[in-house]
Ligand SMILES: CC(=O)SCCNC(=O)CCNC(=O)[C@H](O)C(C)(C)COP(=O)(O)OP(=O)(O)OC[C@H]1O[C@@H](n2cnc3c(N)ncnc32)[C@H](O)[C@@H]1OP(=O)(O)O
């Protein structure tokens with residue numbers, strides 16, 4: 001481990017100073033596209049006004065014989081496209097692949113000033129982040145970048161989960177972590193075949209009412225990802241970085257996608273991945289607090305005055321701890337309103353009634 005005194009020193013001569021705080025910009029949906037797929041890239045100017053983050057994916061879902069085309073496509077897009085207020089991220093290939101090194105060299109030296117965050121897949125431990133950290137510093141120095149690139153890890157191996165706290169704190173570049181349920185399921189040897197979401201076989205059943213073990217017993221499907229998301233959220237919050245739910249692969253099942261995203265939102269995640277344009281609006285709805293919740297939060301903050309003591313509002317006790325929760329909701333609403341004029345209007349409308 002680096003000495004705490006050196007933690008914020010650049011890792012290469014001429015590299016920009018590391019950030020001391022991760023900028024909290026709206027990132028409710030990280031929208032994936034294949035930069036070598038012309039049908040997808042044609043949609044980007046329109047999607048840029050809808051998605052908080054557009055991510056040029058170079059890893060899984062891009063065929064091996066299209067890896068170089070995807071990388072070059074991303075360079076061209078980054079140079080020639082106006083993404084407006086949307087952030088541009090990329091997911092590089094895994095560090096043990098034949099493409100990762102060229103992904104980093106090409107992207108940082110050619111379009112490092114256009115990229116916000118580099119997502120690194122299959123992170124097993126802090127050693128993977130340390131490798132990327134130093135390499136990025138060298139490349140930033142070579143490219144003359146003034147702003148450090150941030151790093152986002154995908155939590156998708158059993159080792160990664162075991163080491164999630166050290167990954168979250170491995171570098172001042174660490175921006176966030178996403179759950180990668182598909183690779184994680186494979187790594188853990190789970191007996192599922194899906195990309196995220198639940199499974200009807202993972203359930204609890206109410207007790208039998210009599211001798212008939214089959215009669216009248218309700219079953220409740222459980223969330224396969226609860227443990228991992230909760231661990232990831234704690235690791236991120238403890239290190240001042242941001243947690244995300246990853247992909248929901250059943251594109252047609254917009255109802256279960258919304259449920260999975262909402263579970264993650266309630267547990268502390270700030271966003272999720274969207275794999276298809278239809279999922280963007282779901283993420284926007286779920287990861288923006290409702291106007292009613294925002295109105296309530298603002299009311300509690302107002303009535304709590306200096307934030308100490310206890311008061312009763314509509315029969316519910318409020319104190320220092322509940323006002324802190326309300327501040328999380330109200331501050332998120334303010335940040336989102338600055339990016340999203342429709343939400344700003346909805347939040348203003350309830351302001352008057354609360
Ligand atoms: C486990 C993981 O690693 S998850 C992350 C990796 N996976 C990905 O990135 C997958 C990204 N998404 C996709 O590849 C596609 O959405 C698929 C394969 C799932 C479905 O694609 P299609 O079968 O083309 O879907 P569909 O026909 O509904 O698409 C409608 C239109 O939206 C476009 N589209 C689909 N997905 C996207 C996208 N992510 N971004 C932009 N446009 C898209 C299609 O090209 C199509 O365009 P067209 O109307 O001009 O023909």
Ligand SMILES: CC(=O)C(=O)O
Pocket residue numbers: 060121154156179180181182183184246247
């Ligand atoms: C997100 C991802 O890469 C996975 O689920 O494997």
Ligand SMILES: [Mg+2]
Pocket residue numbers: 060121156180182183
């Ligand atoms: Mg994966």
